[in-house]
Amino acid sequence: MVKENLCVQSVARISHRRPQQEAGEICGVSFGSRGEVVMNDLQWIQSAKNGDEDAYAKLVRRHSGGLHRTVARILADDTEAWDVVQMAFLKAWQKLDRYNPRYSFTTWLYRIGTNLAIDLLRSRTSRERAHKAGTEHRLRLVGTGEGAGARADSNETDNVLQQLVGVLTPQQRSAFVLREMEGLETAEVAEVLGCSATTVRNHIFQARKALRRELRVRFPEYLPASERG
Amino acid sequence: MNCGIFREMIGPYVDETLEEGRRHWFRTHLRGCPTCRESALREEPSLLFAMAPAAPGEPEEIEACAVAVMGRIRQDRLERRLHRRRRPWLAVAAAATLVISGGIAWLTMVGGGSGPLQPAVEARREAELQNSPPTVEVEMAGEEVRVYQFANEADMDTAVYFIVDPALEL
Numbered sequence: 001m002v003k004e005n006l007c008v009q010s011v012a013r014i015s016h017r018r019p020q021q022e023a024g025e026i027c028g029v030s031f032g033s034r035g036e037v038v039m040n041d042l043q044w045i046q047s048a049k050n051g052d053e054d055a056y057a058k059l060v061r062r063h064s065g066g067l068h069r070t071v072a073r074i075l076a077d078d079t080e081a082w083d084v085v086q087m088a089f090l091k092a093w094q095k096l097d098r099y100n101p102r103y104s105f106t107t108w109l110y111r112i113g114t115n116l117a118i119d120l121l122r123s124r125t126s127r128e129r130a131h132k133a134g135t136e137h138r139l140r141l142v143g144t145g146e147g148a149g150a151r152a153d154s155n156e157t158d159n160v161l162q163q164l165v166g167v168l169t170p171q172q173r174s175a176f177v178l179r180e181m182e183g184l185e186t187a188e189v190a191e192v193l194g195c196s197a198t199t200v201r202n203h204i205f206q207a208r209k210a211l212r213r214e215l216r217v218r219f220p221e222y223l224p225a226s227e228r229g
Numbered sequence: 230m231n232c233g234i235f236r237e238m239i240g241p242y243v244d245e246t247l248e249e250g251r252r253h254w255f256r257t258h259l260r261g262c263p264t265c266r267e268s269a270l271r272e273e274p275s276l277l278f279a280m281a282p283a284a285p286g287e288p289e290e291i292e293a294c295a296v297a298v299m300g301r302i303r304q305d306r307l308e309r310r311l312h313r314r315r316r317p318w319l320a321v322a323a324a325a326t327l328v329i330s331g332g333i334a335w336l337t338m339v340g341g342g343s344g345p346l347q348p349a350v351e352a353r354r355e356a357e358l359q360n361s362p363p364t365v366e367v368e369m370a371g372e373e374v375r376v377y378q379f380a381n382e383a384d385m386d387t388a389v390y391f392i393v394d395p396a397l398e399l
Binding site for chain 1: 243245249253256270273274275277278279280281282283284285286290291292294295297298299301302303305
């Protein structure tokens with residue numbers, strides 16, 4: 001799974017028993033490059049299936065940050081995203097027996113979380129969305145001269161998205177966030193969203209078109225100086 | 230040289246025709262090279278979002294999430310266990326209600342009993358059953374299951390409150 005942003009803490013170090021050993025596996029136990037024992041998702045899932053709640057808590061700690069970031073970008077709401085993340089982990093626990101180890105746990109979890117986020121978006125009325133868009137904080141301008149986009153930092157990128165994401169459908173939002181912001185492959189996005197790769201490309205194309213138009217109108221400061229007019 | 234290759238890739242990247250490995254390289258270069266970023270944004274403003282970072286969540290928020298999730302899982306498990314235990318009693322209660330109701334109906338039809346008094350008594354019993362305060366069963370380690378009953382709304386002298394801590398192991 002080629003991911004730039006997912007699974008930042010993809011490996012949990014739980015002890016330092018073998019300080020000099022290279023990365024490898026002995027008797028089914030994996031060791032990291034510095035010799036520490038590492039547990040992968042499958043081992044923890046297996047333990048969790050056997051009733052080990054601590055193992056599941058470790059999975060929650062490993063994946064909740066990344067899932068929250070994705071869901072928050074889809075919902076454009078940081079607080080609501082934590083509720084969705086909790087619900088996703090609860091649902092995943094309830095369906096753990098149905099989890100197929102052939103697929104990545106991250107993909108499975110993101111599918112649950114993204115579906116919950118999409119359901120939530122659909123349940124919001126258009127009035128609520130309009131109200132939210134109107135009351136959001138105005139993005140601070142980051143100077144003139146050369147394009148502000150060249151210096152846009154993380155929060156600013158997320159702030160811009162928060163204010164523009166309302167022009168996208170729930171499916172377009174999800175596809176765009178997973179593909180463009182989280183860096184997932186098309187096939188992975190298709191698996192998460194439960195659609196074809198062609199549909200994902202179409203969602204990305206439509207989302208990019210809409211965001212391009214909105215950026216030019218609402219955030220000209222993020223365009224290069226030559227583009228602002 | 231890298232910058233030249235990067236600029237040639239802008240079109241295929243936006244069109245979703247770039248191979249995944251090259252796409253990964255493109256995104257890394259986009260974040261790392263200010264000159265190329267400027268030219269890329271000039272060509273495609275929406276590339277701004279490809280620069281979104283991989284900021285991990287705050288450790289406190291992640292821990293709070295883990296505690297909340299595990300608390301809900303334990304609560305969910307306890308509720309399901311209690312639900313399973315109550316089922317036989319519910320079936321017995323339903324059967325008893327059916328038998329009593331059937332008997333009363335039969336007595337009323339054949340004219341037996343003491344007139345309208347019996348149905349009224351039965352109705353009152355049913356109302357009492359429906360209004361009875363809820364009970365909670367709690368498993369204590371090494372002990373039998375304890376059953377707590379909430380105070381009735383009509384009973385103004387007694388009140389029972391439960392403070393539920395999601396992190397608390399029952």
